[in-house]
Amino acid sequence: MRNKLIYLCNAGYVLDGPNTRTCKDSGEWSGKEPECFRNECPMPPPLQNGRYYVWNYSRGINIIYTCNEGYELIGRDVRFCLGTYEWSGSDPYCQKVKCDNPPPIDNGFFRGNDFFYEDIIEYHCNTGFEIVGQAQRKCLSNGKWGGDDATCIQITCGLPPVKRNVVYDIPGGEKEGSFEVTASLSCEEGYRGIGVSSQRCQANGQWSESNFVCEIVTCPAFPDVRYGRAIGNGFHFGNELEIQCNEGFYLVGKARPRCGPNGDWDYESEPPHCVISGCPDLPKITNGLASETGSGVGSIVTYRCNDGYRLQGPGQRTCEKDGSWSGSDPYCRLILCAVPPFVEHAIPFNALTQYLLNSKARYVCETGYELSAGDSSLTCSASGTWEGFIPTCSLVQCGEPMKVPNSKVSVASYNFKGEAQYLCDLGYRVKGSSIITCEKNGNWLEATPECVPVDCGPPPYVPKSIKIDSKNYTFKSVIQYTCDVGFTLIGQGTTSCQATGVWSGKTPVCEPISCGTPPSIDNAFYIGYYYFYKSTVTYECFTNFELSGNPTLTCSYNGTWTGDRPECHAVTCGPPPVFPHSSTSMPMGAYVNREVTFMCNDGFYLTGSATARCMANKQWQYDEDETACLRRNCYDPPKMQNGGRKFVGTLYESTADYFCDEGYTLSGQSSLVCGISGHWEGKLPTCELVHCGAPPFGNHVVVSGDSFTYQSAVTYMCEKGYEAKCRFVSECTSSGRWSNQPPQCE
Template identity: 30%
Template sequence: MRHSTIPPGRVCLKACQHDLDCRSRKKSCLCDGICGLSCIKHNQGCEDLRDIPNGLVEAADNCFGTVARYSCDDGYQLTGDPVRVCQGDETWSGAEPHCLLDLNIEKVACGRPPEVNHAVHNGYPDKVTYELGTMLQYECLPDFTATVKTAVRAWCVGGGVWVGPSMTCTHAGCPHLEEPENGWVNQEPTNTVGSRVVFHCNRGYFLSGRAQTTCLTSGSWDSVPPSCEKVMCAPPPELTHATHDEDPERLVFPSGYHVTYTCAHGYRPDGEARAVCSGDGEWIALSLLCSPQSCGFPGDVLNGWRTGYAFTFPHIVNYYCHEGFELQGVGHRVCGAEGEWSGQVPTCKPVTCPTLFAPVYGKMFGSGNKFGTVIRFECNDSYRVLGSKERRCQADRTWTGETTKCQEINCGWPTSFYNGLLIGENTLAGSVIFYSCKVHATFEGDAFQTRCLETGEWSEPPPLCWGQCQVPNVVDADWINRPPNVWVNHNTSVEFRCKTGLRPRDGLRMRCNNGTWTSTAECLPAPCESHPPHVHNGMRVFLGNEHGHKAKYSCFPGYRLYGVNGSYLQCHYGDWVGGRPHCEEHHCPNPGTLPHGKILQVDNYNIPSFIFQSYITRIRHGDRLVYKCNVGFQLSGAGGATCVNGEWQPPIGDPGKVCVPARHPPAQKLWIPTTNIRA
């Protein structure tokens, strides 16, 4: 099972449960440590491991799953992972461990010091034990040298272990080398370690083996001396359109060998035909060039063209004809090996079309039926050409256009026109038709007649016959510039004037449009130009200003309507008639005097303010009065009245009956209050 947390840098491959989950025969479902079951390649591996300083590593190989085990030399202690495993992401698990000096080891003496080939140390040769901390110095024997960057000391450390040296003593030089046969060698008088020797061969020979060798520390050369073998050439070069006289299967040729070349059939030689194998292993002296035979100019074709501009063996030229021509003969020529063209130059002859004849009732101009021939056709008088007037013979052996026929020309009757007549007998070519307009219509056009042309069309289009209009007799109107019942031409305008109190329905101007008036001449009663007059202290009600409409008048309370018959004004032929309405204020009569009492006027605060005098005459609508009886009298009936539209309400009756004697007169005071006096 794959862990939930994966260390940084660790890459887990595709998870799986079975090999089939990997979808590849090159992978298997294997356990990959903390990644669990994963798809692993069969040949997957990790990089090779190296021994660690003062220790070593042991591993069977570096394939997936291999276990590497680390160990340290005596006197050293392993720090880190002692075991590492090759993982699925091609890395080793963990980190490389280290071997550190073990300082806790028991302190004992060291045995004999390490031996180094071809070297001695500065200790006693017969001494077998050395104390801890002893340091020995090593040096190489004569004729031997130590390698660069090596440790030349040995140190006795805890646990009886010698540390060092790590040196190698090599021989001082190599033996002298002899010159190879048919060659020589460049070398120093003394071949020290690292010296290089270079070998050379005489001309005509080549070096077989390494050209250089180096002196090793062991005193031997790093390679076997080469030999000088005779130079050989590769197969001779290939020439275009030529072959040589040697076996084509042979692969090598000794220096000095020569071959001879021959040009192929149809090609002429030019230059040196022999090649020689030189001492450098190259073929020399050959300069042969095989040029094709020339056949000269092949010729051109009349009414056609030629393709191909190479006139040498084995080229081909082709011939073609222009449009309308066909090739007679072979359409190509080949330049032969002997320098001659095959066959003859072909010819181009024009194609032919079927023979044409003159149409019935017509003539044909031109003759022949070869490509490019043009034939023209004409028809007799009163006939016209149907089809093509001219036809040309084409490259596909057909004539251009359509079959030519002659048809009798008939223009047909001209298009009928409004308010007009056609006068004539027939419509064939040359016939004349006259145009005429009907009564009360005016003629407008370029001509009064038209002729049938050879094109089958009329020479002049039909005219326009504009209908006239009759001036109507209008009741209650007078015509200004035309008397009634006369006829006027199209587009003529007339004016009329309605009599007093009337107005026109559609305007005072009429225009004749092809026999029809654009508007109607009719006079209607005129409306009133303004609204009915206002009335002060009153109101009016009306619906409009049209003829016959009425306006109703009424006055505010306390006023009466005067100056009008009834209560209406009426719009009559442009004027409001029925009088001059106005509202006049209507006062109540003075109530006079009240026997045994007084009449008081009530103010705006409903308080009796003053006594009505006999000279007061302007008593307005809404004014009020109250009765006040003298002592010994009492009211009989209403206690007052109000002026309503010029009348008292309730009506004032007999003034002598308003205050009547009281039945129980008030008692007189029998005593008078006095101040309390004490004696």
């Protein structure tokens, strides 16, 4: 028995060639050695921490990758089964999402070193601080930290424990003490502290212990009051005593001394004491009289001066409880008036150094002046002042000055030697003397001036402009400027002659018209730095874009850019190449750097580049040799025993027709077709021997032979007692018929 090999391909592969081979007598294997070719892409490796979706592994099918929550995909999320039955790109993988460094916390810190998905960090506060908010935060699948920000707030101890008569002072004026803050303890007014005078806020939110207490202040025994007594029954802070004097004595000092906060009685330099009542005799007053009601406490002395004298000092004095007279000693002073008031332009008179009561001071005006107000004489009065109204000597006055057109007159004084000045209205200047003087006869001296318009001279020259004027360049004249074509006026278009003699405003300028920044064109930039009248800019497209239309715009006289705006269109390579027996997969638009993928139709395989890229020169560039889809080759069709085959070619869709040798008949389909996988499709037929069936029989005929197939023979003989005319043989022919009829036996 000959050895036979049976070939089987792994999953995803198809056999190219015979599936069996037999060891021949020559020691060689029959037929050509087959090969296994892929007919689908291999099963992708599992995606750790993720999964993929794919319907099957056929050419052109895509596989979609996705990661589990908390993981992010590194690589492309979509891959295609290429014509080479390989997956496009490289295997992606799922990487755990990482969060940024956790936000820091003031006065605290966090514990935790890893910041990946589901990792947890925990915030802690420094000593003396406590956490408010969520102390733990988890790294979420979106790369953010979950939860809200926590805060470390300083531990506070509240107010120190209240003790009687104790005052607490917290630094900075705070109402509550915070960690490590020390509160100073002191006593209320009238109390004295004993013990440690401070307390510190501790980390547990409690104040440290303190033995500080406040005891009330005690004053010493009050000294004895001579000629009197101190009434009261306490010597502690706030207690008062009442000091009372014996009859005929009066109190000197504080009547109700009080025990003060420092332990002293609150009298002044000396304690209160009692002294005897009454005042000493007073001296007589010169040039006057003194009358008194007595010398005891409450007695009053009244003073009065003789005629021609005036009292200096108090008019009355009273005997006080302390035995002294109130006030100071008065005296009587001779009444004198000062030098009479000075009157300007009055004739001086013989002035004395002293003026007694009822003396007269008489005034006379100088020549050219007259007494216009007041009294001509003043009298020295008993009060030492001059009685009457001080006179005034006024100059002789001029009348109103003459009026001058386009002016106003300002009179400094209408009096003798007074001046008047003519002020021309705005835009006019004085011609002649502007000042006139008032003479002693009451008339104004000098001729009356004139006010003539101000002349500004020729207006400023403005290049590239046209000037419209009336050749009159005096006050209020107006000049108008207009610019030449292509220029625009910068500044005021008109100027007028001002009152100052200069032309109003800043001299305008005729500048070339600016069109501003050129319009923006998508995917383009322009060349040109001047945007004024008749300037041009030229547009150029960005890389991988091409310009259509006029590339140049011109700045027009009206300040706009003229010319049809160009456009920059993305460079495209046009439709991708089409190869016989193929299909093309391409993203939207055949733009530069876009790729197309070629896939062969069923029954064809790809040679050359599987992709082509659109280049800036509008040509498709292949990665390898030029692409072609060739028909798959099924090679020689399988052979059949006792028969043969007839075929013109072995490529896809070719047909192999089978026939049997003579004496054999075909069983099964008569042909095989080269299929899409490069294998002969269909079941191989078989050739079976022709069967002629039982040979025909005759009367009294005996048949010798038990095989009724092709080339088998039977011998006809007559039964015993019968004789055949002849003895002969009948053979089974290739047509399935016996070659001879049975003989006749008689």
